[in-house]
Amino acid sequence: MVPKRSAKSWKECIRHFTWAWHTVIMGTGATAAVVHAFPYGHESLAIKVVTLLLFFLNLLLFVIICSATIARYMMFPQVWSIMLQHPTHSLFIGTFPMGAVTIINIALVINQEWAFGGTGFLYTLWGLWWLDCLVSYAIVFGMLYVMMTKQKHTLSKMAAVWLLPVVTLIVASSTGGLLSAALKPHSFTMALFTTCFSLTMVIIGLSLALMMITVYLTRLILHGPPDITVILSAFMILGPLGQGGYSFLINGQNLSELLPIYQGDDFPMSPLTGQMLYAVCFCASYILWSMGICWFLVGLCSTISMFRKQGIVPFSMSYWGLVFPNGVYAMLSVQLGTVLNSDFFRVFGAIWSAFVFLLWFSIFVRTIPAILDTSIFNAPYLAATPSLLPFAEKQGDSESTDTSTYPNESRTSPA
Numbered sequence: 001m002v003p004k005r006s007a008k009s010w011k012e013c014i015r016h017f018t019w020a021w022h023t024v025i026m027g028t029g030a031t032a033a034v035v036h037a038f039p040y041g042h043e044s045l046a047i048k049v050v051t052l053l054l055f056f057l058n059l060l061l062f063v064i065i066c067s068a069t070i071a072r073y074m075m076f077p078q079v080w081s082i083m084l085q086h087p088t089h090s091l092f093i094g095t096f097p098m099g100a101v102t103i104i105n106i107a108l109v110i111n112q113e114w115a116f117g118g119t120g121f122l123y124t125l126w127g128l129w130w131l132d133c134l135v136s137y138a139i140v141f142g143m144l145y146v147m148m149t150k151q152k153h154t155l156s157k158m159a160a161v162w163l164l165p166v167v168t169l170i171v172a173s174s175t176g177g178l179l180s181a182a183l184k185p186h187s188f189t190m191a192l193f194t195t196c197f198s199l200t201m202v203i204i205g206l207s208l209a210l211m212m213i214t215v216y217l218t219r220l221i222l223h224g225p226p227d228i229t230v231i232l233s234a235f236m237i238l239g240p241l242g243q244g245g246y247s248f249l250i251n252g253q254n255l256s257e258l259l260p261i262y263q264g265d266d267f268p269m270s271p272l273t274g275q276m277l278y279a280v281c282f283c284a285s286y287i288l289w290s291m292g293i294c295w296f297l298v299g300l301c302s303t304i305s306m307f308r309k310q311g312i313v314p315f316s317m318s319y320w321g322l323v324f325p326n327g328v329y330a331m332l333s334v335q336l337g338t339v340l341n342s343d344f345f346r347v348f349g350a351i352w353s354a355f356v357f358l359l360w361f362s363i364f365v366r367t368i369p370a371i372l373d374t375s376i377f378n379a380p381y382l383a384a385t386p387s388l389l390p391f392a393e394k395q396g397d398s399e400s401t402d403t404s405t406y407p408n409e410s411r412t413s414p415a
Contacts, residue, residue, distance in 0.1 A: 007373060007374045008374040008377055011075070012374075012377070013374055013377040014068060014071050014072050014075060014076075015072065015075070015076050015079065015379070015382065016377040016378050016379040016382065017068045017069065017071075017072045017377060017379075018083075018089060018092065018317070018379045019069070019083075019089070019090075019092035019093045019095055019096065020089070020092045020095065020317040020318075020320070020321075021065045021068070021069070021317065022065060022069075022092070022095035022096050022098075022099040023092070023095050023099070023317065023320040023321050023323075023324065024061055024065065024099075024320050024367075025058060025061050025062050025065060025095075025099030025100070025102065025103075026095055026098050026099045026102060026320075026323070026324040027320050027322075027323030027324050027327070027360055027363070028054060028057060028058040028061060028102075028323075028360065028364075029054075029058050029099060029101075029102020029103060029105065029106065029324075030102060030323060030324045030327030030328060030331075030356070031054055031323065031327060031356060031357055031360040032051055032054035032055050032058060032102070032106050033102065033105055033106065033327065033331060034327050034330050034331060034334075034353045034356050034357065035047060035050050035051050035054060035353075035357065036051040036106070036109055037331055037334050037335075037353070038334075038350065038353055039334050039337055039338075039346040039349055039350050039353075040346075040350060048114075051106065051109070052110075054106075055103070055106040055107070055110070058102065058103055058106070059103060062099065062100065062103055065099075069096075079379075079382065082381060082382065083379075083381065084146060084150065085150060085151060086151075086381040087147070087151045087152060087153050087157070088159065088161055088230065089379065089380070089381055090143070090146065090151070091143060091147075091161050091162065091164045091165055092161070092164060093139060093143065093164075093165070094136075094139050094140075094143065094164040094165040094166075094167065094168045095164060096135070096139075097132050097135045097136045097139065097168050097171075097172065098167065098168055098171045098172075098324070100128075100132055100135075101129070101132050101171055101172055101175045104125050104128055104129055104132070104175055105175055105178060107121075107125055108122075108125055108175075108178055108179065108182060111125065111182070112182050119186060122179075122182055122183070122186070125179065126179050126183065126190075126194075129172070129175055129176060129179055132172055132175075133172050133176070133197075133201065135168075136168035136169050136171075136172050136201075137169070139165050139168055140165050140166055140168060140169055140204075140205070140208070143165035144165065144166075144208075147162075155215070155218065155219050155222065155223065156219070156222075156223045158215065158216060158219045158226075159216075159226045159230040159233050160216055160226075160230075160233040160234055160235075160236040160237055161230065161233050161236065162212045162215075162216070163209055163212055163213070163236055163237065163239065163240055164236070166205050166208040166209050166212065166240070167205060167209060167239050167240045167243065168205070169201040169202065169204055169205030170201070170202050170205035170206060170209065170239075170240050170243045170244050170247060171243050171328075172198075172201060173198040173199065173201040173202035173205065173247045173251070174198070174202075174243055174246050174247035174250055174251075175198075176194050176195070176197060176198030176201065176251070177194075177195060177198050177247055177250030177251040177253075177254055178250060179194055180192075180194040180195040180198065180251070180254045181250070181253075181254055184254075184257070184258070188258070191254065191258060192258045192259075192261075195251050195254040195255060195258065198247065198251050199247075199251050199255075202244055202247040202248065202251070205240065205244070206240060206244045206288075209240035209244070210240075213237055213240075213295075216237070217298075220298070220302065224305075225302035225303075225305050225306045226302075226306075227306075228306050228309075228310040228311075228313055229313075229318070230318070231302065231303055231306045231313060232303065232313060232318045232319065232321055232322060233318070233321055234298070234299035234302045234303060235296070235299045235303075235321070235322055235325050235326065236321055236325050237295040237298075237299065237325070238292050238295060238296060238299075238325035238326060238328070238329045239324060239325035239328060241288045241289070241291050241292040241295065241329070241332075242288070242289075242292055242325065242327075242328035242329030242330075242331065242332045243328040243331075243332075244284075244285075244288050245284070245285035245286070245287075245288035245289050245292075245332040245336075246285070246328060246331050246332045246335055248281040248282070248284045248285040248288070249281060249282065249285045249332070249335050249336070249339060250335070251281065252277060252278040252279075252280070252281025252282060252285075253278060253281075253339075255274050255277045255278055255281070256274040256275050256277070256278035257274065258274065259273045259274035259277065260273040260274065282339065285332070285336065286336070288332070289329075289332055289333065289336060292329050292332070296329075315366055315370060315376075316376065316378070317376060319363050319366070320363060320367075322359060322363070323356065323359055323360050323363065326352065326355065326356050326359065327356045327360075329352065330349055330352035330353040330355075330356050331349075333345055333348050333349035333352055334346065334349035334350070334353065335349075336349075337349050
């Protein structure tokens with residue numbers, strides 16, 4: 001009989017509080033956006049109420065999770081370098097700006113559709129978006145540098161979590177498109193600059209993501225599906241594809257309304273300039289949507305294959321990585337239905353949106369008891385390291401080295 005694990009102390013829970021917790025914010029924010037964009041009953045009171053409830057829940061989660069993250073590195077400063085050297089769990093740092101930007105998205109909905117805060121609040125959101133862009137760029141190129149110089153990676157151990165740092169640019173670009181549309185009545189220049197900057201971000205992010213997806217396909221062919229601890233990350237590929245396609249549609253529509261600046265006979269001053277660029281963005285979006293179908297099937301096959309070999313994945317934070325990618329793919333499908341006035345895409349998007357909401361709800365419900373018994377607080381990369389005392393305790397008692405404070409963790413599950 002396996003002995004029952006004792007609950008962790010609150011300090012140990014903080015020590016094991018990983019960056020993967022920000023996927024909870026990402027998933028909840030994506031679910032709020034999916035509910036708001038649901039193609040049927042869009043103006044109903046129920047849709048508005050659920051959207052607001054999810055927004056305020058996500059805002060509360062953001063405050064709690066960010067506070068716990070700050071407390072972790074203040075109490076255990078040594079954990080930062082240990083985390084940064086880990087080839088998988090360090091990549092989850094990219095979930096921070098992606099989670100934050102989902103809050104900006106729904107706050108913009110509240111500002112535009114329900115007239116909250118006026119123009120001042122709109123510019124505040126715009127400023128917060130620029131801050132998020134700065135953090136996203138720092139994470140993308142900072143983590144690429146760390147991956148190249150500080151970590152050891154092999155093709156046989158590669159997982160789709162490689163995408164997490166680079167997707168930050170793609171996610172921020174779609175928010176930039178939404179903000180640009182809101183800024184257009186107030187400042188043509190700001191709207192055009194925001195759209196162009198957003199398109200640059202999505203192109204940079206997608207170029208890096210598509211390269212990594214190609215490498216991931218090579219890894220699947222040569223070495224088979226990833227280990228069961230990271231197999232659910234196979235669905236993360238829907239993230240850059242769905243969000244990238246959505247970003248192209250939103251920013252392309254902005255260009256069709258903003259260009260040309262001056263009338264002329266030739267490109268880019270032709271009256272058709274905006275529409276031509278919109279058509280290019282639409283084609284890119286549809287290609288990404290089609291690739292999403294392909295990679296969903298590949299991820300499904302990989303997961304089923306691993307389930308047959310090793311059984312069901314034990315519940316952990318890795319389950320939260322399923323919500324956001326499926327959420328943004330549902331958003332792309334709904335937006336394609338709007339652009340094309342297509343019943344097929346509306347129905348397809350509605351079904352996928354309903355699936356995302358049920359997925360979020362089931363994972364959220366399963367997370368609560370795991371928090372109460374502290375089993376979900378687990379950073380595998382700390383299991384093999386010596387006990388780390390909080391910084392304040394080390395200052396007060398430099399001779400204290402009692403390893404019983406934080407018992408050795410033998411169970412490994414994804415952060």
